[in-house]
Amino acid sequence: MADTSKDHLFLKPGFFSEKASYDYPKPPPQTQPVPAQERGTHAATLREQLTGIRQDIAAAIKLQEDSKSILDKGLIVEFESFEGIGEAFEEKQFGGNSELLNIRYEDKRTFATVFIPDGALQKFEDKITAYSAHKQRSNGVSADNQPLIDSIANFHKATVKALWTDTVAMPQDNTIACWEVWLSARGDRQQQVEGFKSLAKTLGIDVSDSFIEFKERTVLLIRATKEQLEKSILLLNNIAELRKAKTTADFFSELKGNDQKDWQEDLAMRITVLPANENTPFVCILDTGVNGAHPLLKGSITDNDLFTINEAWGKDDRVGHGTGIAGLSLFGDLTAKLENTKLVEITHRLESSKIINRSEFIPNEKDRPLDLYAEYTEQAIYQAEIPHARRKRVFQLAITTIDSWDRGKPSSWSAALDKLAFGNNNIGRLFIVSAGNADVMLKNVKYPEFNMSESIRDPGQAWNVLTVGAFTEKDLLSAAESADHNEITAFHGQISPYTTTSFSWENEWPLKPDVVMEGGNTAKNKFGQAQADSLSLLSTNNKFTEKPFIPM
Template sequence: MLVDNIIVVAERRLLFPEHIVRMVRCTARELSTTILYSDKLAELRKPKEAANFFTGLDNADANDWVQDLRNRTINRTTDDSVIICILDTGVNRGHPLLEDFLPERNMDSVNPEWGNADTDRHGHGTPMAGTSLYGDLTDILQDASNIEIFHRLESIKLIHPNNPHQPELYGAVTEEAIARATILNPVNKRILTMAVTATDGRDKGKPSSWSSSIDKIAFGEAGTTNDKSLFCISSGNTDINHVSEYPQKNIEESIHDPAQAFNALTIGSITHKTVIDQAQFRGATPLVQAGGMSPSNSTSLSWENNWALKPELVLEGGNYGIHNDGIIDPDSLRLLSIGKNFRTEPLHSFGDTSGATALASRYAAMLTSQYPMLWPETIKGLLVHSADWNSEMLANRNIEELNNPEQRDLLRTYGYGMPDFQKAVRSANNSLTLIAQESLSPFVLDGSTVKTNEMHLHSLPWPTEVLTALFDSEVTLTATLCYFIEPNPGNKQYSKSYYYQSHGLRFKMIDSGESIEHFRERVNREARMEDQGGTYSGESWIIGNKVRDKGSTHKDIWKGTAADLATRNTVAIFPVNGWWRTRKKLLRYNNSVRYSLILSIDSSNNDIDLYNPVLNQIDILI
């Protein structure tokens, strides 16, 4: 409505117990002569601009914003910096925000005749590069502080819209692209990033030649060497064209090939973007409420239960709006990145599962830069470990209130939720994170039979005295196990995942009052019973092995009293079936594999120090 024909007050408002929040549009003079004299005013805040503010600027003004960000960006890269390798449509590296981080020598193409430039109609590889480097520019452009960047980019042009590959060649082309990147920078750690997928999810979780190639690339040439890579892949987009299609179409839309790959970090999309310019779209409302599933998200709800839980993570992918009963896609509901045609369009809207994947890749590169001694398996595990579900994903319930089918649907829609980078990168005093990077030989040849071999028992340096003193205070234990499998795509049976995976690993926690000898016997018994669905209820995990033990990343949560946790100080890692065991003639039974086990305990009591007592018990390497 209009107030004295001067101040425009938005019709919508936010109601809180003691305050009402409204958007007001006026000049500084009008503000100083009216609202500031009201005794009802609690505070004023400048509203954050959405992406459409920046995409609506003329070229000169947009370039001013770009130049300001460039002036605030501190380049911390070196010759051995972590690299995000973007497998996409090429990148136009001349953009002022890109050129310092993507040198010409870091660009190549699987077909030299294509050149290296971004040939997508609207630009795809270029905004992927911008988001992988900076994140969502909507927020960063409005922040006056300096930013530091420690990672670089590579661009390997994988596809050309006018010259598509034959479908059966996708895996081979991807392998060639990564080989070209390795030649460009043979010693650098890299995060592989691909938001190029098949147009549908017809495989429904079953391995394809393409997804098998992804698993092969991530696994490396051998199980314990350092030639492994973290591969971030978009789950593939769902096309929503009518209001009535959401969310049913997302439920039916299977994650696209090759994002079913066990070893890949598959990224889906959620959204927190709900602002729509009412002057342009009067009466429009967001299709999805803040924190809900983005319209672009695809799921693994239609897959058989044997296959991996995908996506593992969800990040911002943008939203749609409802206007006059139709779908609209305004820039304000999308991320902001850099434009392909940067001389005429320095800033460009971006999003969907591609944008979410670029954001995840940035997190992975930042984490690797800070902790270069961590394996790709550990980086993947830490991001999953840091993730959580919001109230919208959980339908305003707690995870422990969901039954197993509901938990399965949650994980096959949102994965483990949205990662918290700050949680992944550091620990507060009232929380503690332990990381074990180990190698294990899962099988051994005993006479003429391949049998299960090693089990690892991890004795945990819990601060027992601190936990015991807390007594009945609630604490939370989160466990994440991450490893890479060697694929075997030649077997068409696929009735069980172990026909495809080289091995599986599982974790168990000792029960309160259980002896080490009994725990070891129990783990051996349950490992033999896995195929029959055997389980033990005494560990009291919230999700449980029937839901969590799919694919090659497993996460679960335990909640209980601090005194109870103090007695649960041993975790077992043990192997389960895979083709290394069943296909003896392939001579893999002597191979070793790597895994990362991440454990954290958290207390809601901020006055409790869980971190420092552990420093007195162990040598901290990280």
């Protein structure tokens, strides 16, 4: 029988179900009984710990009364099981109005973090008394709480560690970090939020204005050190969970130039570029050039790694695309590298062979240059190969046409790539080619139907290249940008609004793209879709003396 008290379950009229027994793919796991403790000794140990908890609760309540805090009175307590018991605790076991905040499993032990409000501790003490006396009900059923009490190895006043439920490492004591705080809603949600914000302000902790509400939790962001959080038991009493705040690219792209440079210097100090040898792979970027002097790139690309098909163009990047592609080729999304303190080890190198010197599209046919990109690409490849013939390299091409009329049919450009990839004398080349961008900024574009109709751009239809399309996991629209946009376009794991597909191709052409990678997301507003920094990847800026980072 369905539990209709759960408001997240919906039983639709006309929906019928059929009962069937479950067949285990293997024998069901056997539940291990909780090992029995020596009751007298174990009860005495827990009562001793209970005395300390009672004193901590009294101190917390007095502190709350002195400070006139409006937060709930009580104390967060962490219960630790004996080793090997498994799922040891349930909320109903603690009695009274106690609230189970979170459960963690570490080192074969279960840790339960419980908020025990004023007056509720007596309920737990009664359980220990019944346990030590082997108490039974009148019908002979045991009322001694043996499974719960025998499970508890010890319990104590909770610390920040007891509230940390994320899978990544918790910030160090004196490191300023952004925390995602899950507040308990309890009786008066608004009162809990206001009380938390007021108390955080007295501790010098920054709290976000925006928050999101779930049935039992309110989630907001704070900027603080672990030490600041540890200083106030009243602040911790209102927290159910702590997690790492998810950083989006706009946090860095919106910083002023000097602030960006501080983050850049921190990352640069953590980068180790391993010495090159005959097996070191190179990524040769066929694009608008690369500004290799960027502090995050210069250890991985030298002047001898920069080429151009036209000396008049120079080898540098004046458009901004090639340097951004270089950053993604070297680091992936820079947001992830900047927001942590881990060392970054670089095992590959970069090359750049410039095949384009502008970014604008010239619609007027009589003014458009006669660029034969099939021949340009071939020139660019030879420019890199001739001086460094023995390098093991991958060619990366993120430059495509903006039209989609080929619909899988070969073009001079795609045919050239097929020929170059096949190579001579059984020596081929590996090309990684973009599927190309769908023009999402057109008015009233319908997602994802538009992506199904927008064909992969030339030369991504080449048979012998690895064509890369895009999905997205960028689903967190920042509070600042949400003021101008209604919602995100794609949900977590869906096709990126930017990508094109081979959905509309005839059957004789290959299925493309060959692989998909993170390509970013868009946001919706009243005009359609729009670019949002928080839904983009972050990379290296060609104008790095002004700002080192740019959203891609």
